[in-house]
Amino acid sequence: MRNAPIQRILNKLKRHSFYLGGDQPHVAWVERIRSVFGALIGLMLVLTIAKYLGELSGLDEWLMASLGASALLVFALPQSPMAQPWAVIAGNTLSALVGITVIHLSNGPLLAMPLATSLSILGMFILRCLHPPAAAVAMIVVLGHVMHYRYAFFPVMVDSALLVMAGAVYSNLTGKRYPNRPN
Known part of the structure; x- marks a missing residue:
């Protein structure tokens, strides 16, 4: 009988635990370490190559x-x-291309940021390439006032391709299939 109030409180906490990440699936520590180590190696590789390519081409970005x-x-x-x-x-x-275009056509960042982001989302829907971090790319371009279309190809496209290649090599070496292959 004494445990009934405590049990009710615990049940309420459990019911609302999704607010504090309770809806996240359990991930084994081996998988967590594999993911973290992969991101570390992959990003170090991508950033090293991208920095070298930037220096080689004389570009700061x-x-x-x-x-x-x-x-x-x-x-x-x-x-x-x-x-x-x-x-x-x-x-x-x-x-990146959408963000740069919006900068050229817009007068201020208060309109350019949401316009670039929303139009990039529309473009990703149309091209079937939804990638949440890409919406941030549009905003980053506007915030950085990037005016050159070259930026969309280097560093954005090149860095993205290098990351995908690093991810494919690492994932396949560690037992995860990437990219997905249609059945």
């Missing part, structure tokens, strides 16, 4: 800030449709 979010999808959720090569590469590249 060799990194896109949303690459970390793309790495989470590629290394931790390699089976997700949003982590597949087309989604990562096309989604990021398209969003």
Whole structure:
């Protein structure tokens, strides 16, 4: 009888635990370490190559800030449709192109940021390349006032392709199939 109030409180807490991540699936520690180590190796490799390519071509921009979010999808959720090569590469590249175009056509960031982001989402729907970090690429382009279309190809497209390649090699070496292959 004394435990009834405590049990009610515990039941209420359990019912609302999704607010604190209770709806997240359990992930084994081996998989957590595999994902974290993959993201570390993959990002180090991509950033090293991109920095070298930037120095080789004399460009200061060799990194896109949303690459970390793309790495989470590629290394931790390699089976997700949003982590597949087309989604990562096309989604990021398209969003950069949209963001740059919006900057050229818009007068201020208060309109340009939501316009670039929403139009990049529309473009990703049309091209079937939904990749959540790509929506951030559009905003990053506007915030950084990137005016050159070259940025969409280097670093955005090149970094995305390098990340996908690193993800494919690492995942397949560690027993995860990536990219998804249709049956």
